[in-house]
Amino acid sequence: MIELQNVHKAFGDNKVLQGVNLTIQTGESMVIIGGSGTGKSVLLKSVLGLIKPDSGIIKLDGQDVATAERDAFLARFGMLFQGGALFDSLPVWQNVAFRLLRGSLKRPIEEARAIAIEKLRRVGLKSAVADLFPAELSGGMQKRVGLARAIAAEPEIIFFDEPTTGLDPIMAGVINELIREIVVEMGATAMTITHDMSSVRAIADKVAMLHDGIIQWTGPVAKLDDSGDPYLDQFIHGRAEGPIEAVR
Amino acid sequence: MTTLLFPVAAVGRTTLLILASIGQIAIYAGQTISHLFRPPFYFKEFIHAVMTIGYFSLPVVGMTAFFTGGALALQIYAGGARFNAEAVVPSIVAIGMARELGPVMGGLMVAARVASSIAAEIGTMKVTEQIDALVTLSTHPMKYLTVPRVLAATLAVPVLVAVGDLIGIMGGYVVGITRLDFNSSAYLHNTVDFLEFIDVFSGLVKGAAFGFIVALMGCYYGMNSGRGAQGVGKATKSAVVAASVLILASNYLLTELFFSA
Numbered sequence: 001m002i003e004l005q006n007v008h009k010a011f012g013d014n015k016v017l018q019g020v021n022l023t024i025q026t027g028e029s030m031v032i033i034g035g036s037g038t039g040k041s042v043l044l045k046s047v048l049g050l051i052k053p054d055s056g057i058i059k060l061d062g063q064d065v066a067t068a069e070r071d072a073f074l075a076r077f078g079m080l081f082q083g084g085a086l087f088d089s090l091p092v093w094q095n096v097a098f099r100l101l102r103g104s105l106k107r108p109i110e111e112a113r114a115i116a117i118e119k120l121r122r123v124g125l126k127s128a129v130a131d132l133f134p135a136e137l138s139g140g141m142q143k144r145v146g147l148a149r150a151i152a153a154e155p156e157i158i159f160f161d162e163p164t165t166g167l168d169p170i171m172a173g174v175i176n177e178l179i180r181e182i183v184v185e186m187g188a189t190a191m192t193i194t195h196d197m198s199s200v201r202a203i204a205d206k207v208a209m210l211h212d213g214i215i216q217w218t219g220p221v222a223k224l225d226d227s228g229d230p231y232l233d234q235f236i237h238g239r240a241e242g243p244i245e246a247v248r
Numbered sequence: 249m250t251t252l253l254f255p256v257a258a259v260g261r262t263t264l265l266i267l268a269s270i271g272q273i274a275i276y277a278g279q280t281i282s283h284l285f286r287p288p289f290y291f292k293e294f295i296h297a298v299m300t301i302g303y304f305s306l307p308v309v310g311m312t313a314f315f316t317g318g319a320l321a322l323q324i325y326a327g328g329a330r331f332n333a334e335a336v337v338p339s340i341v342a343i344g345m346a347r348e349l350g351p352v353m354g355g356l357m358v359a360a361r362v363a364s365s366i367a368a369e370i371g372t373m374k375v376t377e378q379i380d381a382l383v384t385l386s387t388h389p390m391k392y393l394t395v396p397r398v399l400a401a402t403l404a405v406p407v408l409v410a411v412g413d414l415i416g417i418m419g420g421y422v423v424g425i426t427r428l429d430f431n432s433s434a435y436l437h438n439t440v441d442f443l444e445f446i447d448v449f450s451g452l453v454k455g456a457a458f459g460f461i462v463a464l465m466g467c468y469y470g471m472n473s474g475r476g477a478q479g480v481g482k483a484t485k486s487a488v489v490a491a492s493v494l495i496l497a498s499n500y501l502l503t504e505l506f507f508s509a
Contacts, residue, residue, distance in 0.1 A: 050380050074386045085381035087373075099385050103288065149385075 001026050002047060002157070002189065007056030008213075009042055016042050017053065018213030024206075026061075029183050029190040031200045031221075033235065034210035035244065040193035041082075043210065044159055047191070048077060060157075071104060078150035078188075082162040084142040086134035092145050093130035096120060099153045119148040123178055140171040147175070151182055158183065160192040164199050176202035197236055200224070209235060211244065273490075276468045283388075283395050293396035301362050301397065301463065302404025306411065308361055309354045313412035316349050317341055317419025325428050337428065338435045339442035341420035346447040347507075350413040352499050355458030358405055359491040363466040366397055367487035370470025371480035379471070394467040398460060405459030406452040413451060450506040457502060458495045465491040 002024040009017040016039035024030040034040050045051040047058055049065060058065045065073060086095045096116035100107045107115070117127045123144040134142055143163065150158055163179060164172035176199050183190045183203070192203050200207060201221065208218040209232050217229040224236060234242030320341050328334045370393055373379050382389050417439060424430040465487045473483035 045380070048384055050383055071386050074384060077384060079381070079384045081377045081381055083376055085377040087378055087381070098387075102290070103386050105386075 001059075001061055002191070003057075003059040004043075004047070005057045005059070007043070007046060007058060008054045009039070009046060009051065010054055015213055017046070017056075020056070020210070020213070020215055022208055022215050022218065024189060024191055026189050027187055029180075029192070029203055029205045030208060031192045031194060031204035031206070032208050032210055033193075033195055033197075033200055034216075035195065035235070038210050039213060040210055041161060044161060044191060044193055048079070048159070049073070075104065075153070076156045077159065078153065078155035078157070079159040080143070080146045080150045080161065080163055082165055084134070084139075084146040086142055086145055086149070088134055091131050091133055092120070092137070093117065095134065095145060096130075096148045096152050098149060105153050115152060116148070119152050120145070122151070122182070123148045124174070140167055140175070143167065143171075143175055144178070147178060147182070151186065154186065155188065157189045157191070158186075160190065160194075160203075162194055162196075163192065163203075164194065164196045169198075172196065172198065173202070179203050195235075200236075211235075272472075273464075273468055276471075277464055279390060280394050280398050280464060280467075283391050284399060288391060290392055290396050293392060294400055297397045297400035297463075298404050300365075301358070301401045301459075302408060305358050305361055305404075305408055308357050309408045309412045310415045312353050312357050313345070313350060313416035314419035316353050317345055317416030317421075318423040320344055320349065320416070321420035321423040321428065325424075334428075335438070337424055337430070338420070338438035341424075342417050342439045342443045343447050345413050345416035345420070346443065346451045348451075348499075348503075350416055351409045351451045351454035351458060352495065354409045354412045354455065355405065355462065355495045355499075356492055358401070358408065358459065359462045359465075359488055359495060362401065363462045363487040363491040364484045366463060366466025367470040367473070367484045368480055370467060371473030371483040374471065374473050375475060375480060389471070394464075394471070397467055398463040401459035401463035402456050403459070405462070406455035409451055409455030410448075413448070446506065450502070453506075454499060454502050457498050461494045461498065462491045465494065 004020050004022045007017050007020040008015070020043060022030075032040050032043065042051055046053045047065065049070070060068065060073065060076075086092075087098070090098070093113055093116040094101065096119055097112040099105050100112040100115060101109070113130070117130050120127065120129060125141065125144055125148070129137070129141065129145075134145065137145065147163075150160075160179060163175050167175060179190070179192070180203055182188075190203070192199065194200060201224075204221040206218065207221050207224055209216045209229075211231050217227055217232045219227060224232070227233065230243050233239075234244050321337050324337045324340045325334055328336055370379075373393075379389050382392060421435055421439070424435050425432050469483040469487035469490070473479050
């Protein structure tokens with residue numbers, strides 16, 4: 001279980017998180033929505049320790065992540081970055097098996113390659129892709145490789161940062177389905193940030209809306225359309241009029 | 249009154265910024281050195297860095313050294329002719345290449361080629377979240393990116409300097425034989441007879457120091473790159489400028505250390 005208690009983070013005068021409280025149960029798929037620049041990525045990176053919150057507590061299974069042993073803590077996570085964040089200098093299979101080629105999860109090279117090819121197959125890519133370099137792949141294929149890398153070490157918790165950004169609707173649908181299948185299949189806890197409502201409906205068990213540095217609304221995805229929250233209604237229907245100020 | 253203080257405030261701000269940068273680079277250097285001795289070590293990345301920093305810099309360092317040695321021979325001959333000392337050309341070319349021009353020219357060429365490339369590569373990795381990805385994959389970016397490059401450059405640049413010294417001396421020899429009518433055998437004897445261990449050793453130590461500086465500046469500015477193409481461009485430029493200035497400054501300090509009376 002991931003718990004965020006009164007988390008604050010500011011960059012200079014820009015107060016991004018102003019007291020975020022959120023709980024994600026084990027095995028749950030939580031999707032965090034919100035406009036651009038509302039701090040969704042900051043929130044996600046704060047949980048991973050990539051950004052240090054100014055105040056507040058983030059706990060994983062009851063333990064404060066700030067005091068957790070880093071390697072053991074990170075070994076429980078997989079993450080799909082917005083742009084894939086694949087390592088240009090490594091072929092695809094070494095990207096996927098990165099964690100399996102070094103550190104505490106190190107495996108023999110043949111075994112790591114076999115796992116990488118199996119994970120590539122799981123995300124719908126052929127083994128021929130394994131020896132290509134990331135620059136030789138399309139955007140959709142890079143996302144799939146990123147997804148394969150996120151699940152390669154079979155993590156308990158997977159984070160997805162804007163998984164469908166920059167993809168055409170069909171490819172976005174494919175990635176959404178893959179994410180849902182994989183999360184269910186692995187029984188992993190998932191935290192996704194997006195402003196793509198089709199992703200929300202495909203991936204989420206629960207939804208939280210981040211606005212003005214706090215969680216404005218949270219609830220099951222089934223309640224999304226009749227939440228009664230004017231902020232959420234405006235966001236999910238993409239209206240320019242409403243309590244959220246639209247910058248024109 | 250406030251308007252009058254603007255220039256003073258600007259000088260103060262700039263001074264503080266420079267001092268802060270020096271402090272941050274010193275801390276980064278200290279962290280890099282401390283990680284050199286703590287596992288895990290990434291041997292494959294180290295070998296890759298040796299190849300890209302050392303082996304692939306050989307052509308540019310070699311060509312620079314050859315033409316520098318040749319020009320040096322012409323200059324010493326022309327200068328020496330003013331007081332009938334043309335015969336010192338071989339020994340001065342050898343000493344000049346080994347002590348100063350080999351390491352400094354080699355260091356500057358490596359700075360131009362390697363510091364820029366490291367800063368651009370790491371800066372792009374930062375901008376495209378590859379550094380964050382490394383962290384989430386339980387890999388310390390300093391251990392994986394900085395340590396192998398700094399260690400490789402510290403070990404490879406002295407070798408480049410040694411090769412550059414030889415090629416530079418050969419450049420002087422070719423010009424001496426073909427343009428200045430030196431006897432081949434006499435030129436070689438004069439080169440070897442006057443060259444001392446300290447001449448070569450000091451140049452190699454300088455090479456190691458310059459290699460450390462070049463890779464450290466590339467990594468530091470890459471890791472602290474701003475956003476977007478402009479941020480990476482600025483980091484690349486800063487890395488080359490800082491590496492070049494530090495090479496020249498440390499060259500003076502090392503020369504003082506080795507040769508001051």
